Amino acid sequence: MISLIAETMTGVFSPPFRRKEFFQQLYFVANKSLIIILFCVSFAAIVTILESSFHMKLVIQNDSMVPGFAALLILRELGAILTALLLTSRVGAGYASEVGTMQITEQVDAFKMLGIDPVNYLVVPRFLACVLGCMMLTIIANMTCIFSAIIVSQHYLGYTPSMFLTSMDRFVQFQDMVFAAIKGACFGGVIPIVACYFGFRCQQGAEGVGRATTNTVVVASIAIIVIDFILSYTFSYLY
């Protein structure tokens, strides 16, 4: 897998650049998954704000800090990691089955015969598209989260939007947005590399593709959680 990462990294900076392929993949990653991700993430934000209000009341008997805390939690953790996990199951599984099918029908070998580097042709456009797409999706998901949190807190907890935004302003800094975008980019980079790694190693037969897909989802989810931990730990020294 390390060698696949290294080849992808060199492929990013070496010609030929496949712009058309890149835009096709970007459309697949960002546009086709947008609705699902926004839907899930807004539900998750609603649950988060209700839960954190419950906890705050339990400990310090008032929940005036809730909007700030919930917004901080959403921006720093929830938006990025939920987006990435959903993208793993959608895009990662799709890539693994696509590349795996190519491998077992010997299309990858055909690329090699034609003198095309399969890493350059298959992995690099997907990698770039996922990095960019996941970054944009994270930002949009964060916005949607905040928006749905505002609506819910107005109805259930009795905060007007202006109170919510004032409280948010006290806690959230511009750094948080930037760090969330960086997290999104890192998670986005993990997905296609894991998917293509398992896709290239896919074994013959119908079960091989299914196993490659399952492995991709599991390994990518664990990798995302671990990377999230490392990044959270690193960023916590930068505040």
Next chain:
Amino acid sequence: MTLFISILDEVGGALLFLQKILRSLFYKKIKIHEVFEQIWKVTADSFFTTAMAGFFVGAIMTVQFALQMKEFGALGYLGGLATSGTFREVGPLLIAFMLSGKVGAFTSAELGTMRVTEQIDAVRCLGADPMQEIIAPRFLGIIISSFFLLGGGLIMSVFGGMLMGYAFAGVNFEEYLRHVPMIVSPVSILSGVIKCGAFALVLATICTFKGFTTTGGAKGVGRAVVATSVSTMICIVVVDWMTSFLGEVILQMIRGYRS
């Protein structure tokens, strides 16, 4: 419009399938041996994955809570809050995500392969009921073993939180654990367990349904796997919200006031 109708179609199909499963569970003899085999397989397969995910989830929650608690000087509550947050909400959700990636995808791939290679039809030809023989044990197995996995994951999350609390915020282990019994009430644990059960029910229904209705050869299996993981994730998030909401309403009815 067609999208809406197709969504309704899927939901209705899954619900009818659930009804069939429940009917075969209640009216027909359950194959105890098969059920235990499935429980063992699912638990042993994914225990390591969920335990590891739980460890890191606990660690992440602790780091995040520590950042906020530091501003108030309330680090003593760190352990209780992080544990409570993990038990009530984040733990069941993330473990269900892990399970949907691992068990759900695996089960639907297995059943889909059985379907496209006509093994399910062969079972029916031999005079056995495929619902009773194949689907019901898997359904029960996934639901029961999800509770074991939840327990393992949550215990690991407490360990992860303790370690991170010590390394990151300087809260030693006794301090971390001292407020846990005060904040984590039996109701919190019960709500986490109920949530986990609801997620497992949804997951088991969807993955058996998608696997059982696979069509179209090897590509169809791949499509079924992707459809399973996407729709389970969506349904889990929606069910999460619904159980939170219903739990709140029920608690309010029992206590008579809004907590």
